[in-house]
Amino acid sequence: MFQPAGNRPAGEAELLRNRELAAKAEALNARFRHHSATSVMEGALRDAGHIALVSSFGAESVVLLHMAAIIDPMTPVVFVDTELLFTETLLYQQEVSERLGLRNVRIIRADDIAEKDPYGALRFSDKDACCTLRKTIPLQKALDGYEGWITGRKRFQSGSRAALDFFEVEDGTGRLKINPLAHWAPEDVRTYMDENRLPRHPLVAKGYPSIGCAPCTSPVKEGEDPRAGRWRGENKEECGIHVVDGKFVRTGA
Numbered sequence: 001m002f003q004p005a006g007n008r009p010a011g012e013a014e015l016l017r018n019r020e021l022a023a024k025a026e027a028l029n030a031r032f033r034h035h036s037a038t039s040v041m042e043g044a045l046r047d048a049g050h051i052a053l054v055s056s057f058g059a060e061s062v063v064l065l066h067m068a069a070i071i072d073p074m075t076p077v078v079f080v081d082t083e084l085l086f087t088e089t090l091l092y093q094q095e096v097s098e099r100l101g102l103r104n105v106r107i108i109r110a111d112d113i114a115e116k117d118p119y120g121a122l123r124f125s126d127k128d129a130c131c132t133l134r135k136t137i138p139l140q141k142a143l144d145g146y147e148g149w150i151t152g153r154k155r156f157q158s159g160s161r162a163a164l165d166f167f168e169v170e171d172g173t174g175r176l177k178i179n180p181l182a183h184w185a186p187e188d189v190r191t192y193m194d195e196n197r198l199p200r201h202p203l204v205a206k207g208y209p210s211i212g213c214a215p216c217t218s219p220v221k222e223g224e225d226p227r228a229g230r231w232r233g234e235n236k237e238e239c240g241i242h243v244v245d246g247k248f249v250r251t252g253a
Contacts, residue, residue: 017174024167024176028043028047028166037067041064044148044180049146049176054149055078055079056079058152059209060181062096062199066100073103074104076104079105080142082110082213083109084134086214099199108139110133110137117133143175147175149178151179208229216230
């Protein structure tokens with residue numbers, strides 16, 4: 001006999017929700033397969049449920065922020081301030097938010113840094129733990145209640161991103177992860193920024209094509225991978241904000 005999802009055992013109900021979410025992602029990917037990034041963004045904000053845009057206000061972030069501002073200036077924008085960011089990033093966040101008219105930027109910070117990393121030394125002994133404390137856990141809390149979130153990830157950025165779809169199921173969270181720029185190449189980003197006269201992050205001109213926390217980001221030399229300056233010399237290419245097996249963990253190559 002059929003039982004409503006709310007009356008089913010927890011495991012069975014969760015399995016059903018996961019199947020429904022996977023079907024939703026599959027349908028959205030089929031619908032937007034040949035559409036532009038702007039169309040994917042608009043579809044995500046209007047048809048995918050309660051969605052937030054997560055932005056680092058980094059080198060290429062202004063593209064999605066501009067799209068969101070045009071579609072709906074009240075789009076929730078989640079910005080995680082790790083308290084180790086470049087001053088340039090903090091000033092850029094203010095400038096871009098004001099210029100684009102974004103009216104719902106939510107600045108998130110960890111609430112236990114003073115207890116768990118009082119001297120800011122955790123990054124020397126365990127960079128993954130530092131990322132978890134300052135970025136992944138605060139983001140996890142901030143996304144509670146949302147049905148999905150928009151990222152700026154692109155296929156060209158690293159091997160672990162080479163097969164990105166526009167819409168993904170985030171295993172174990174009951175959320176969608178949406179990547180409107182998944183198929184964009186670097187020149188697409190530059191063209192969009194030029195055509196819309198969008199402000200550049202000031203560190204890009206100083207050799208920082210990918211920008212994270214100041215202690216773990218270095219300039220990139222000509223010919224290097226754009227993300228080579230992130231955790232240089234470490235076996236690490238993600239800060240850990242992407243979920244694997246239902247947990248916010250570092251996802252490497």
